[in-house]
Amino acid sequence: MTISVPDPTSRALYRHWTQVTIRYADLDPNNHVNNRAINQYFADGRVSLRQQHLCDLPSGVLTGFALVKFTATYRSTLHFPGTVEVGTAVTRIGRTSYELSQGIFQGDTCAATAEVVTVHLNQDRSGSSPLPMPVRTLLEALLVDASR
Numbered sequence: 718m719t720i721s722v723p724d725p726t727s728r729a730l731y732r733h734w735t736q737v738t739i740r741y742a743d744l745d746p747n748n749h750v751n752n753r754a755i756n757q758y759f760a761d762g763r764v765s766l767r768q769q770h771l772c773d774l775p776s777g778v779l780t781g782f783a784l785v786k787f788t789a790t791y792r793s794t795l796h797f798p799g800t801v802e803v804g805t806a807v808t809r810i811g812r813t814s815y816e817l818s819q820g821i822f823q824g825d826t827c828a829a830t831a832e833v834v835t836v837h838l839n840q841d842r843s844g845s846s847p848l849p850m851p852v853r854t855l856l857e858a859l860l861v862d863a864s865r
Contacts, residue, residue, distance in 0.1 A: 723806070723808055723861060725819070725827075725830035726820060727820075728822060728825075730804065730818060730820070730861060731804025731805060731806045733762070733766045733805045733806070734804055734805075735805070737758045737761050737762075737801050737803060738799075738800050739754075739796075739799045740754075741797055741798075742754075744797055748797070749794045749795065756787075758821055759787075759821070759833070761803060763805060763817065763833065765805070771855055774852065781838045781839070781840070783835065783838055785835065786832065786834035788831060788833075789829060789831045790831070792827055792830065793823075793826050793829075800823075801822060801823050802821070802822045803819060803820070804820045804821075804822065805819050806818045806861045807860045810853060812847055812848070813837050813846060813848060814836040814845065815834075815856050816832065816834050817832075817835070818830070818831070818833075837852075
């Protein structure tokens, strides 16, 4: 069986977009945007997705989630001044976790990509528990076709 893996460098993969302004403080001594700032851009994209698509859930449903994997690939340098667009897509939903793909674009150039896994924790935070049905339902509506 062949499993299609979405291309994280393709703008077509992403349904949710967040624009971020590059700050002078984001630069390293070589005048490139540093990886700490790029990782913050990814976090901004995840927070924006959550605020736009998951904020109407009942109180307490979004508690107990933890980032368990974050893998970034830096593909091209970014420079100040300017803006970037952060694309975020739900690429997999499991029993207790979900996976996001993210891409940072400046114009047509994909400067960085990330794979992110978030798990739902049980009440005492000692292990995972099934995703709450309201969260699963919203994530399923955002799930992208892996063949894109």
